[in-house]
Amino acid sequence: MNARETVRSYYDALRAGDPLAPYVADERDGDDPYVKFGVSERLIGSDRIREGLRTQTETTTDWRVTSRDLRVTERGDHAWFSDAVAMAWTDAETGRRREFDTRWSGTLARRDEGWRFVGLHVSTADEF
Numbered sequence: 090m091n092a093r094e095t096v097r098s099y100y101d102a103l104r105a106g107d108p109l110a111p112y113v114a115d116e117r118d119g120d121d122p123y124v125k126f127g128v129s130e131r132l133i134g135s136d137r138i139r140e141g142l143r144t145q146t147e148t149t150t151d152w153r154v155t156s157r158d159l160r161v162t163e164r165g166d167h168a169w170f171s172d173a174v175a176m177a178w179t180d181a182e183t184g185r186r187r188e189f190d191t192r193w194s195g196t197l198a199r200r201d202e203g204w205r206f207v208g209l210h211v212s213t214a215d216e217f
Contacts, residue, residue, distance in 0.1 A: 092168035114205030
């Protein structure tokens with residue numbers, strides 16, 4: 090699977106409620122902790138990112154993820170991407186539906202097990 094297919098596979102897993110933690114790379118010796126910015130959180134370190142993604146999967150349902158402008162570039166063992174994504178989900182506890190137009194960007198590294206995220210940023214695209 091190439092980097093573009095990995096991003097699309099992540100979106101598919103999000104929609105299906107499948108585990109997202111396997112998409113996150115482990116830090117290597119000498120690396121600063123990886124960071125994931127979400128719409129409402131900042132997670133630092135691959136273990137914390139995986140924990141946050143597990144909690145997200147356990148507490149949300151009915152995901153809609155619509156990619157509108159995926160752009161991916163691969164250079165050797167690294168890749169970066171950006172996208173405009175319409176997404177929505179339901180809070181499993183309260184039943185509240187959340188919908189956002191978002192901007193995504195991130196970096197992936199090729200590892201023995203395939204392409205993995207080493208940085209991810211999701212923000213809302215609210216107009217001023």
